[in-house]
Amino acid sequence: MYTEKVMDHFSNPRNMGEIENADGVGTVGNAKCGDIMRIYLKIEKGIVEDVKFKTFGCGAAIATSSMATELVKGKTVQEALHVTNKAVMEALDGLPKVKVHCSLLAEEALQAALWDYAKKNGIVIEGLKEPKEEDHDHELDDEEE
């Protein structure tokens, strides 16, 4: 049911763990729906120097977290902002329809971490919106297989 890439990122997740005194931390999802993602960012001079994740969730949730962290590592904050669920999904060679919400969660976790970083440092990141609280409503996205 999963692509080889998903299985690879699930079995050998990249950047799993946490960063002490991270510059930004974002947690999204809720236990009720069965998935929670937390992303930690270490940002220096506008560059994502390090990134880690922790995820409670299914195989796709773990794989998308892993891929999302890989995609933002070494990028500028502006570039990181443009790592969307679509980009994560494409990098994984697709996800089953019922798992598309997992990739949305990865995007949201990343943005929540960036928001936290911006807030802590009193800066404004252009194009970044404040994450909504607990709004992970499992809207299914039909566009990708």
Add this chain to the structure above:
Amino acid sequence: MDKTIIYFDHAATTSTKKEVLDEMLPYFTQSFGNPSSIYNFAVSNKNAIDVARDQVAKAIGADEKEIFFTSGGTEADNWAIKGIAESYKAKGNHIITTSIEHHAVLHTCEYLAKNGYEITYLPVDSDGLINLDQLRSAIKDTTILITIMFANNEIGTVQDVEAIGKIAKEKGVIFHTDAVQAVGHLPIDVHAMNIDLLSMSGHKLYGPKGTGALYVKKGVKLKAFMHGGAQEKGRRAGTENVPGIVGLGKAIELATNHMEEESIRQAKLRDYLIGQVLDKIPYSRLNGHKVNRLPNNVNFSFQFIEGEALLIMLDLKGVSASSGSACTSGSLDPSHVLLAIGLPHEIAHGSLRITFGEKSTLEEVDYLIEILQGIVIRLREMSPLYDDFLEKQR
């Protein structure tokens, strides 16, 4: 051991036994005649069906006239519930069931609810048992059917069917039980237990898929579900699935012959696995009743982890099992059974069901215990819920 698959999902389905298949095969190519035909070679097929009917009847203490073949457990459930609802409409419109039924019963009841029937869903306690007093007081003048499963497919809890049958008889209400997981695993005597209708399936007991039967007690009115020819005494039309029926009969016969020794053997494996896992894996719990449970069923919840991820990791190590997590059900809610026994959502998401079969061994169980510990540790390392929990402990 890594190379071979360890199959621990016998409640989902079983393989068709060689002896069963051998009985079935001649009815595909040689004795292919339509049992309704007049010529001699087709008549032997009618006899084959009679033999199977007898085998099925014997397994549950019924008379062979009370057995009707269906396409499986789901059809048997649908027929029993919709059929009684229609046949006894004049008496009333109230049906009593439980919150932990299989979807074949639950969704059928929901369908009837949309069509003017009133459904009472009895709650269950934390072990998955209904309260008999609650059942008694739920019965009213308009109650036409009590449908309560014999043994639960997820958590393995076995209801006190005899007591339910007694109450139903006292109150003059028809009692149907979905016994798909129980037939061939637990002793059943439909007459002694006052069961009026009972559903069963072939592929859960080493018979072919697409086969099942409904037992209908003599005297119970049940409208036809399939209309057409006069098969099954006019109550279930359609040319009989002769190879399937033969296979079901043989499979049930074999299962009941081995039942006593097998259930003792599997219950030992079950209790060993439960003891070991609860001992070795912290923050784990057993779901379902400790004693009143199917001999082949184990259901755990592991806190802070999600069931689908657990299943994939087990699969990567060669173990096939199942879970009540939302991600494995295709829906977004975890199992209704786990929620009904009072588990919070996040714990219901982290469930694992192991169901043994005749070929399951202690060696396989030991392998499972060994790999399970590592997998649970690994997934907890990844889990922010576990972090938060440890944080709170500090």
